[in-house]
Amino acid sequence: MPDGAARLERAFTAAGRPVFMPYVMGGYPDLAASVRHARILGRHAAVIELGVPFSDPLADGPTIQAAGQRALAAGTTPDDVLGVAAELRDGPPIAVMTYYNTVLARGADAFLARAADAGVAGLIIPDLPVDEAGPVRAIAHQRGVALVALAAPTTGEERLEEIGRHAEGFVYCVAVTGVTGGEVAVDDRLTGFLARARARIRVPLAVGFGVRTPEQAVAIGRHADGVVIASELIRRIDEAPDPAAADAEVAAFGAAVDRALTASA
Amino acid sequence: MSVATRFGPYGGRFVPETVIGALDELTEAYERHRDDPGFRAELAGLLDRYVGRPTPLYRARRLEAAWGVGCLLFKREDLCHTGAHKINNALGQVLLARRMGKGRIIAETGAGQHGVATATASALLGMECCVYMGRVDMARQRLNVIRMRMLGAEVRPVDSGSATLKDATSEAIRDWVTNVGTTHYVIGSAVGPAPYPEIVAELQSVIGDEARAQSLADLGRLPGTVVACVGGGSNAIGTFRAFLPDAEVDLIGVEAGGEGLTGRHGASLALGRPGVLHGSYSYLLQDPAGQVAEAHSVSAGLDYPGVGPEHSHLRDTGRVRYMNVTDAEALDAFSRCSREEGIIPALETAHALALIAREGGALSARGPVLVCLSGRGDKDVDQAAAALGIDA
Numbered sequence: 193m194p195d196g197a198a199r200l201e202r203a204f205t206a207a208g209r210p211v212f213m214p215y216v217m218g219g220y221p222d223l224a225a226s227v228r229h230a231r232i233l234g235r236h237a238a239v240i241e242l243g244v245p246f247s248d249p250l251a252d253g254p255t256i257q258a259a260g261q262r263a264l265a266a267g268t269t270p271d272d273v274l275g276v277a278a279e280l281r282d283g284p285p286i287a288v289m290t291y292y293n294t295v296l297a298r299g300a301d302a303f304l305a306r307a308a309d310a311g312v313a314g315l316i317i318p319d320l321p322v323d324e325a326g327p328v329r330a331i332a333h334q335r336g337v338a339l340v341a342l343a344a345p346t347t348g349e350e351r352l353e354e355i356g357r358h359a360e361g362f363v364y365c366v367a368v369t370g371v372t373g374g375e376v377a378v379d380d381r382l383t384g385f386l387a388r389a390r391a392r393i394r395v396p397l398a399v400g401f402g403v404r405t406p407e408q409a410v411a412i413g414r415h416a417d418g419v420v421i422a423s424e425l426i427r428r429i430d431e432a433p434d435p436a437a438a439d440a441e442v443a444a445f446g447a448a449v450d451r452a453l454t455a456s457a
Numbered sequence: 458m459s460v461a462t463r464f465g466p467y468g469g470r471f472v473p474e475t476v477i478g479a480l481d482e483l484t485e486a487y488e489r490h491r492d493d494p495g496f497r498a499e500l501a502g503l504l505d506r507y508v509g510r511p512t513p514l515y516r517a518r519r520l521e522a523a524w525g526v527g528c529l530l531f532k533r534e535d536l537c538h539t540g541a542h543k544i545n546n547a548l549g550q551v552l553l554a555r556r557m558g559k560g561r562i563i564a565e566t567g568a569g570q571h572g573v574a575t576a577t578a579s580a581l582l583g584m585e586c587c588v589y590m591g592r593v594d595m596a597r598q599r600l601n602v603i604r605m606r607m608l609g610a611e612v613r614p615v616d617s618g619s620a621t622l623k624d625a626t627s628e629a630i631r632d633w634v635t636n637v638g639t640t641h642y643v644i645g646s647a648v649g650p651a652p653y654p655e656i657v658a659e660l661q662s663v664i665g666d667e668a669r670a671q672s673l674a675d676l677g678r679l680p681g682t683v684v685a686c687v688g689g690g691s692n693a694i695g696t697f698r699a700f701l702p703d704a705e706v707d708l709i710g711v712e713a714g715g716e717g718l719t720g721r722h723g724a725s726l727a728l729g730r731p732g733v734l735h736g737s738y739s740y741l742l743q744d745p746a747g748q749v750a751e752a753h754s755v756s757a758g759l760d761y762p763g764v765g766p767e768h769s770h771l772r773d774t775g776r777v778r779y780m781n782v783t784d785a786e787a788l789d790a791f792s793r794c795s796r797e798e799g800i801i802p803a804l805e806t807a808h809a810l811a812l813i814a815r816e817g818g819a820l821s822a823r824g825p826v827l828v829c830l831s832g833r834g835d836k837d838v839d840q841a842a843a844a845l846g847i848d849a
Contacts, residue, residue, distance in 0.1 A: 247618065250627055292471055293741070295747075296733060296738075319733065366475060369634070
């Protein structure tokens with residue numbers, strides 16, 4: 193298995209246009225469905241973000257919180273989600289999104305060993321900022337898993353440079369000052385932030401938080417290498433009357449986003 | 458001097474990147490203002506004339522007799538304006554926020570004492586105030602919800618998770634992540650990402666500084682034992698800090714034993730494992746996969762699965778002993794203190810008293826026992842009356 197960082201970088205750059213990185217929560221609405229949704233989305237995506245449900249997700253708005261509560265209530269464990277990743281290893285590279293306590297509870301070494309075994313390319317830990325990440329980064333390196341840094345519109349110049357120095361795979365740029373599930377505005381503040389990030393970060397930039405429509409994805413894609421859509425996908429799964437309808441909805445939405453991004457290139 | 462960010466291995470800043478800039482800004486502002494004579498004079502003036510400091514050190518002679526303690530001293534934080542020690546921290550932080558040019562204040566609250574203190578400081582200093590409170594806590598601390606609203610604060614109910622302090626804190630952090638440019642988050646306990654645990658500890662250390670000096674003045678000696686209840690641990694760290702260098706003084710933190718340690722409880726230091734919740738690395742009640750457990754205590758203020766990082770360090774070093782008492786023991790001490798001393802303590806505070814009821818005789822061998830009477834129990838009368846079978 194090639195190095196996770198290299199696989200992720202290639203996934204964002206190979207198409208020569210901005211690509212789609214959909215978010216799927218492991219175990220939501222159940223484990224089998226999350227595998228199915230990720231496979232369907234994999235046809236339209238360059239990278240899959242696979243979320244691990246957590247009891248206290250500080251960076252997430254109500255939609256992902258509720259999905260996580262439902263996955264936890266059904267008994268989903270971090271190991272189950274890494275099992276989902278293993279099932280998806282033949283598709284696009286997987287970046288696992290997990291809160292730090294999940295990694296700590298297992299032990300970073302054991303968690304990363306299991307993630308590497310499952311073929312996971314990258315790890316996104318939204319509550320592990322760059323200055324606290326050293327020990328986990330070292331272990332991730334040994335396992336060939338990229339520790340994906342996050343940057344936000346509020347991140348200052350010096351920190352952007354520090355993030356750039358450590359960046360591998362891609363950098364997850366948070367599009368809004370806020371939690372997931374809001375509404376992004378593609379304005380001067382966001383494009384200015386992405387320009388600042390681009391100037392200081394060598395690896396691809398994926399942008400997420402508050403992106404809901406193919407049109408927003410296209411607008412953001414003009415300033416980024418990848419676009420993440422999370423809460424909107426979960427909302428569509430929530431509203432589907434049955435699993436077949438959810439699968440169809442996921443397929444149609446994934447295709448629409450991918451088509452829009454392709455057409456914009 | 459720079460603000461402490463770690464206590465041994467504990468503490469740190471485990472938060473979304475979005476608020477890192479605000480933590481840097483807060484650290485810088487606090488380092489600049491805390492030694493500024495203007496800031497110090499403004500805070501000292503308010504603590505003196507608005508809060509009513511220094512609070513008395515009172516000798517509880519009737520409970521001495523009841524509990525077999527030679528000398529029992531109450532540090533009367535219940536006599537602070539708004540009825541608990543929480544105002545010491547809230548006033549300091551809201552003053553700081555005003556100097557930082559922030560116009561909006563948010564807070565989380567469990568028992569409502571921190572929410573009331575923050576709403577009070579915000580009213581006094583002309584700030585907009587929004588308090589997050591779990592729906593369960595709003596029901597059991599109804600009086601404080603009404604007080605906050607009377608003071609002009611907005612109280613936002615939180616329904617997620619267990620709908621208690623943990624969830625209110627998460628929701629306050631989410632608000633802060635979203636409104637970080639205009640808003641200061643007044644954390645109510647010595648928890649959260651750095652620099653909060655240190656700021657809260659320093660603002661609360663007035664309790665122990667006064668108590669230590671009062672003990673020397675009144676008794677000509679230091680207490681043998683100092684006791685305080687620990688949820689997040691702000692009154693405890695504020696009381697203990699002055700005594701940390703006094704090796705002969707035994708320091709005891711009392712956690713919520715709830716239904717007992719084999720049932721539901723809030724004893725993070727007794728039965729938790731180190732982990733990350735709400736921005737810092739500290740002892741935490743959690744399941745094997747790292748999902749945060751729901752705490753339980755009869756007292757909303759101790760109903761929290763985490764604890765301040767400095768307490769985790771003091772536990773590991775052994776400088777402070779952490780013990781726990783059950784809901785039933787706390788209710789019994791609540792009742793005894795009310796009847797023997799004419800002081801209705803907060804249910805949180807009743808935990809510290811219950812430890813003295815149980816161990817007072819043994820503790821007394823070391824000399825006077827000093828307890829932080831962290832708050833008054835008006836807010837708890839409905840809940841305690843129901844538990845104790847008292848009718849109106």
